[in-house]
Amino acid sequence: MRVTENMKFSASMGGLFTIQNQYSSLLEKMATQKKVNRPSDDPVGVTRILGIRTQQAAVNQYQTNISTCESWVNMTETKLNSVNDLLVKARELALSQATATASSDTRKIVANQVGGIIEEMLSLANSRLGDRYLFSGSANVEPFSSAVMAASVGEATAAQGNVFDGTVTAGGSYTGSQNKTFVLKVTSGGDLNEVKYVISHDGGKTWGSEQTGLSAPVDLGFGITLTFGAGTKKMEAGDIFYVKGTAQGYYRGNGDNLTLTVSPGVSLSYSLSGEEVFTDRGNGKVDVFKVLNDLKTALENNDVDGISNSLTGIDDALKQVSLGISRCGTIGNRLDIAKSNLEELSTRLTSSLSDTEDADMAELATLYSMKQVALQACYTMAGKLNETSILNYLK
Amino acid sequence: MSIASLLYVARDALGVSQIGIDVVGANIANVNTSGYSRQRPVISSTGGDYVRGMVVQTSVAVDKIERLYDRYLEGQVVLQRQNIGYSSTLNDRLSSIESILNEAQSGGLNDQLNKFWAAWETLSANPSGQVERDTVAAMAESVATKLNSFSGDLVRLKTDIKTSIRDVVNKINSLAVEIRNLNEKVAETGAKGGETNILSDKLMGLLGDMAESVGIMWNEADDGTVSVFLENGIPLVERLVAYQLKAEDVGDRMVVSSAQVNPDEELNGFITKGKLGALIESQDEVIPDYQQLLNNFARSLAEAVNDLHHQGYDSRGNLGGDFFVYSDNAPAATIRLNPEIAQDLRLIAAGSTVNGDGENAASIAALKDELIMENGSSTLNAYFAAIIGRIGRQVEDSSTDLEHQNAILTNVTNRRESVAGVSIDEEMIELMKFQMSYQAAGRLVNVTDKLLDILMNLGVSS
Numbered sequence: 001m002r003v004t005e006n007m008k009f010s011a012s013m014g015g016l017f018t019i020q021n022q023y024s025s026l027l028e029k030m031a032t033q034k035k036v037n038r039p040s041d042d043p044v045g046v047t048r049i050l051g052i053r054t055q056q057a058a059v060n061q062y063q064t065n066i067s068t069c070e071s072w073v074n075m076t077e078t079k080l081n082s083v084n085d086l087l088v089k090a091r092e093l094a095l096s097q098a099t100a101t102a103s104s105d106t107r108k109i110v111a112n113q114v115g116g117i118i119e120e121m122l123s124l125a126n127s128r129l130g131d132r133y134l135f136s137g138s139a140n141v142e143p144f145s146s147a148v149m150a151a152s153v154g155e156a157t158a159a160q161g162n163v164f165d166g167t168v169t170a171g172g173s174y175t176g177s178q179n180k181t182f183v184l185k186v187t188s189g190g191d192l193n194e195v196k197y198v199i200s201h202d203g204g205k206t207w208g209s210e211q212t213g214l215s216a217p218v219d220l221g222f223g224i225t226l227t228f229g230a231g232t233k234k235m236e237a238g239d240i241f242y243v244k245g246t247a248q249g250y251y252r253g254n255g256d257n258l259t260l261t262v263s264p265g266v267s268l269s270y271s272l273s274g275e276e277v278f279t280d281r282g283n284g285k286v287d288v289f290k291v292l293n294d295l296k297t298a299l300e301n302n303d304v305d306g307i308s309n310s311l312t313g314i315d316d317a318l319k320q321v322s323l324g325i326s327r328c329g330t331i332g333n334r335l336d337i338a339k340s341n342l343e344e345l346s347t348r349l350t351s352s353l354s355d356t357e358d359a360d361m362a363e364l365a366t367l368y369s370m371k372q373v374a375l376q377a378c379y380t381m382a383g384k385l386n387e388t389s390i391l392n393y394l395k
Numbered sequence: 396m397s398i399a400s401l402l403y404v405a406r407d408a409l410g411v412s413q414i415g416i417d418v419v420g421a422n423i424a425n426v427n428t429s430g431y432s433r434q435r436p437v438i439s440s441t442g443g444d445y446v447r448g449m450v451v452q453t454s455v456a457v458d459k460i461e462r463l464y465d466r467y468l469e470g471q472v473v474l475q476r477q478n479i480g481y482s483s484t485l486n487d488r489l490s491s492i493e494s495i496l497n498e499a500q501s502g503g504l505n506d507q508l509n510k511f512w513a514a515w516e517t518l519s520a521n522p523s524g525q526v527e528r529d530t531v532a533a534m535a536e537s538v539a540t541k542l543n544s545f546s547g548d549l550v551r552l553k554t555d556i557k558t559s560i561r562d563v564v565n566k567i568n569s570l571a572v573e574i575r576n577l578n579e580k581v582a583e584t585g586a587k588g589g590e591t592n593i594l595s596d597k598l599m600g601l602l603g604d605m606a607e608s609v610g611i612m613w614n615e616a617d618d619g620t621v622s623v624f625l626e627n628g629i630p631l632v633e634r635l636v637a638y639q640l641k642a643e644d645v646g647d648r649m650v651v652s653s654a655q656v657n658p659d660e661e662l663n664g665f666i667t668k669g670k671l672g673a674l675i676e677s678q679d680e681v682i683p684d685y686q687q688l689l690n691n692f693a694r695s696l697a698e699a700v701n702d703l704h705h706q707g708y709d710s711r712g713n714l715g716g717d718f719f720v721y722s723d724n725a726p727a728a729t730i731r732l733n734p735e736i737a738q739d740l741r742l743i744a745a746g747s748t749v750n751g752d753g754e755n756a757a758s759i760a761a762l763k764d765e766l767i768m769e770n771g772s773s774t775l776n777a778y779f780a781a782i783i784g785r786i787g788r789q790v791e792d793s794s795t796d797l798e799h800q801n802a803i804l805t806n807v808t809n810r811r812e813s814v815a816g817v818s819i820d821e822e823m824i825e826l827m828k829f830q831m832s833y834q835a836a837g838r839l840v841n842v843t844d845k846l847l848d849i850l851m852n853l854g855v856s857s
Contacts, residue, residue: 004816005426007809014805036499039787040490040794047784050498050505054776057509058763061516068520132521138752140523159712159749161742181750185714203748204708238714242749254750260520261757264764357499390820394827 012382019378023371026364035359045356052353058264059346065260066339069270072258073335076134076272077328079127083277084321086124087288090117091314094295097307104302111299118292122146125278125289135274136253138203139181143253143274144289151175153224154244162239163189166231174245176222178281179254181244184218184226189236191215192228203254204242250289251275255282262338270331277324286316398850400453401843407454408836411438414457415829422817430600432464432815434592462592464815469599471807473606473613477668479804480607482797484673485681488556489790492685495548498783504541505779508763511538515760522745522753523710531743531756535732539719542693546728549686553647556678560649563608563671564642567631570605571623575637577601578620582635585618595619605631610668627665629653648678681789686727688782691768693726696775699767700759707744707755715744715755 029035039046093110096102102110125144127134136143156170164186181203188196193215198207201221214235217225224245246252255276257269276283280290291313298306418436425431437458444453498505511534518527581594598621605611610626616634623632630638639654640662651662651671663679666672697719704715721730736742747754768778 002813002816002818002821004812004818006429006816007812010805010808034499038497038499038790039493039783040790041499041787043784043787043791046499046787047780050780050783051777053501053505054509054763054780057506057513061513061760064513065516065520130521131523137750138748138754139750157712161709161711161713181748183749203750203752205748240708240713240749242712256748256750256752258520258752259754259757261516261761267757390823394823 008385012378012385016375016378016382019371019375023375026368026371029359030361030364030368033359033361034357036357042356049353049357052349052356056346056349056353059342059349062261062263062342063339063346066262066335066342069260069262069268069331069335072129072134072270073328073331075127075129077325077332079124079134080272080277080321080325080328083121083124083288084318084325086117086121087314087318087321090114090292090295091311091318093117094307094311094314097299098304098311107299107302107307111296114292114296114299118289118296119146121288121292125274133253135272135277137271137273137275138256138258139179139252139254141252144250144278145252146250148250148290148293149246149248149252151248152246154246156226156241156243159240159242162241163233163236164231164239165233166192167229168241169227169229170224170243171217171227172219172223172225174223174247176245177247178275179244179246179251180222181242181254182220182222182224183240183242184220186235186237186239189234189239191234192230195235204240247281249279249281249287251279251281262335263341266338268331268334268338270335272324272327277321284320286313286320288317288320291317398843398846401846402840404454405836405839405843407441407456408839409833411436411455411457412829412833412836414460416826416833418460419822419826419829423819423822426817426819426822430596430603431817432462432592432596433817435461435463437461460590460592462595462815465811468807468811468814472804472811473599473603475800475804475807476603477606477610477672478800479797480669481610481667481673482793482800484670485676486790486793486797488552488673488677489681489786489793491552492549492681493786493790495545495552496685496783496786498780504538504545505776505783507534507538507541508776508779510534512760512763515756518743518745519753519756519760522756523751525740528740528743528745532732532737532740535718536737538696539731542689542727542730545689546686546693546725549682549689550728553678553682556674556682557644557649560651560671560674560678561642563674564640564651567605567608567671568639570601570608571631571637571639574598574601574605574621574623574632575635578632578634581619591619606669608669609666609671625662625665626667627662629656629662629665651675685782685786688785689727690725692775692779692782693721693730694723695768695778697721697726697730699762699765699775703755703759703762704744706747707758708746708749709744710741710746710751712749713742716742718743 028037036042036045036049093113097107097110122144125135126142132140133143151174153170153172153174156168158164158168180201183200183204184197185200185204185207186195186197187210193213195214196210196212197214197218198210199218199220200207214226214228217227219225220243222245224243226241226243251274253274255273257273258271259267259269262268273282275281278284278288280287291310294313295307295310297303298310414436415438418434422433437460438455439458441454441456444451497503511531514527514531514534518524518531521527577594577598581591581598584591584594598619602611602613602621602623605623611623611631612626612628613621613623615621620634621632622630622634624630630636631640632638638656640651641654641658643650643652648663651666652658652660653662663675666675700718704718707715709715716735717733718736719730720733733742743756745756746752747758763776764774766772766774768775773781
């Protein structure tokens with residue numbers, strides 16, 4: 001094969017370019033400490049990297065959620081312990097006044113003390129974490145009132161984004177045993193008599209069957225009625241009206257628990273509702289405030305039987321609160337397990353991310369000196385190109 | 396044969412040697428000229444005379460100056476330049492898309508999306524929190540903005556490509572005219588019996604330039620003129636006639652067609668090689684492909700979030716409206732947070748009841764794990780990661796292809812060079828050869844002169 005000048009020069013130039021390319025890509029990897037600097041460096045790897053980053057972000061969020069849950073549960077547990085102490089104290093007082101040694105005078109004094117206990121209990125039951133009440137269920141309202149509230153039907157509320165501008169009033173008397181939010185959702189608009197609607201008893205999660213006509217008062221169930229008066233604008237699908245039914249007692253909140261996702265696909269109910277801890281509704285067995293107020297009344301009235309009776313109530317209340325405390329413990333355990341799983345997962349993710357995207361410095365350094373030698377050789381060769389010519393031997 | 400005729404022989408010999416040196420000079424001068432084929436004088440003796448019954452070769456002449464080249468290899472170089480033009484241009488455009496979609500570093504859409512999901516999750520823990528609502532809105536906006544900017548960058552890239560298509564078409568047209576003009580010269584020179592060597596080299600160079608711009612077929616007529624056609628036979632040059640291509644902007648793409656032959660026929664689908672082939676592929680396939688993927692992603696994201704958002708209650712007690720708004724023909728370019736929500740954060744439907752819980756926000760956050768893409772086989776995040784993987788793989792493939800094509804070009808060029816290239820060593824030896832023959836011929840003149848001198852002085856007493 002004939003070898004021409006162009007071949008020699010272009011071969012030496014091509015060699016230089018190739019090595020300089022490899023050299024600069026090595027330098028980039030050393031500078032960024034990453035072996036994947038753009039998708040084409042490792043197309044499969046980059047997909048994996050993105051997947052791992054997504055998982056990491058999720059793990060971080062779960063960890064944040066867990067610490068939110070933890071502080072909630074810890075706070076709940078602390079408050080319930082205080083509730084427990086108060087109940088124990090109330091029990092001691094009741095016990096001391098149930099005997100014949102006590103007099104109506106001592107009972108009056110103790111009645112005052114019980115009044116103090118009730119106030120403290122109220123402030124515990126209305127505790128907040130941040131701007132949310134610990135024991136109000138999913139409704140963010142002050143959960144307990146100091147006095148018994150009669151069963152009531154709240155104000156009918158038209159949602160602010162409704163098209164309908166007529167009037168809506170709630171009527172009837174509430175017969176339900178739990179606090180509920182009733183929702184009426186318009187599914188097909190028009191004049192009042194032709195409007196189609198559905199009703200929900202749980203704040204809008206589940207719906208009953210579709211009904212027609214709102215010109216007459218509508219029975220929402222549990223004794224509540226809604227009466228509509230036509231306005232200038234007709235109803236449209238999506239208009240929403242709601243009304244709260246509050247059962248007789250001290251509690252304004254509802255029976256829902258708060259949930260958060262603590263690991264992939266696992267959502268954890270982390271709150272205890274006031275309903276199950278302090279009332280005899282839903283999952284609750286005994287109304288703590290009623291028991292204490294009954295005790296107070298019995299003490300004031302010097303009613304020894306009443307005092308003795310309330311002891312059973314206090315015992316039941318203590319059981320109910322202990323149950324709550326132990327549930328806090330259970331939730332805490334689940335959080336601990338989720339947390340340690342996440343920590344392990346997080347470590348695994350970090351190490352596989354590092355395997356995929358981090359450069360191996362030892363390897364890079366070795367490659368770097370290899371390329372350096374090759375580059376030097378190329379330069380030396382290029383410099384000597386002119387020496388191998390017949391011109392050097394012609395005089 | 397006379398002594399005097401020896402002078403003529405010497406004159407011819409001197410002339411031939413001088414031509415030899417001229418040719419060597421031309422070769423040395425063109426040692427760095429690309430596409431130059433080395434030349435050699437073809438020397439032969441001129442007939443013979445009968446001298447006392449024997450044939451004596453009398454003199455020497457240069458028959459022609461030969462161009463040393465291999466037609467097959469020249470053709471290979473031209474063909475390979477089509478592949479190089481295609482591969483390097485495609486690699487270039489794909490790398491541009493890659494740098495638009497570079498998610499290998501953090502801070503890209505993937506990360507924004509993760510933060511978006513996290514914001515919903517945080518909102519679910521505190522549905523009434525202003526800060527939490529604000530974060531959801533802000534993250535939604537940054538996801539949307541990122542998609543808008545991807546989409547905008549792709550559109551800009553496409554506009555650049557359209558301009559490049561017009562430029563390349565103009566270049567093809569001017570090359571066609573140049574080839575036609577050169578054809579004319581080749582034909583004229585050939586007809587006059589002249590040497591067309593240099594012109595042929597130039598012609599091959601122009602063909603190479605043409606091939607780099609667009610895939611071609613060509614043939615060479617007996618007189619050395621060439622005709623050039625596109626891959627589907629549309630002529631660019633037919634010997635002494637040059638044809639023109641035209642590039643018309645029809646909205647979002649550039650359509651190439653012949654200005655003279657079937658001007659209504661779109662040629663985009665037939666041009667698959669050269670720079671133009673790569674540009675058309677980028678314009679008509681690659682970029683629309685990524686636009687489509689991003690649109691799918693944006694639409695699915697918006698639809699999935701909107702669907703759930705419709706089922707939840709906002710803090711005013713109403714069912715949620717659209718969370719993202721977009722126009723259906725270009726979701727990625729137009730997706731944005733519903734401006735009503737941006738105005739009034741209470742409209743974020745975090746609750747699954749009118750009581751102000753955060754369950755709907757949790758459901759929306761859980762979308763990140765739901766297999767809503769690719770007929771239920773992929774999550775939104777994974778779908779996007781696959782887009783990134785895809786551009787990565789395309790760039791990797793095209794880089795490998797470019798390297799491969801370059802290696803082939805080097806190989807073919809070396810083989811061509813080996814036949815047609817100039818070697819200084821060789822030329823120096825040729826130079827010595829002709830120098831020596833020139834000296835010898837000069838000596839012949841000298842000797843002839845002496846012989847004549849002797850002859851003239853015959854019989855003259857000294």
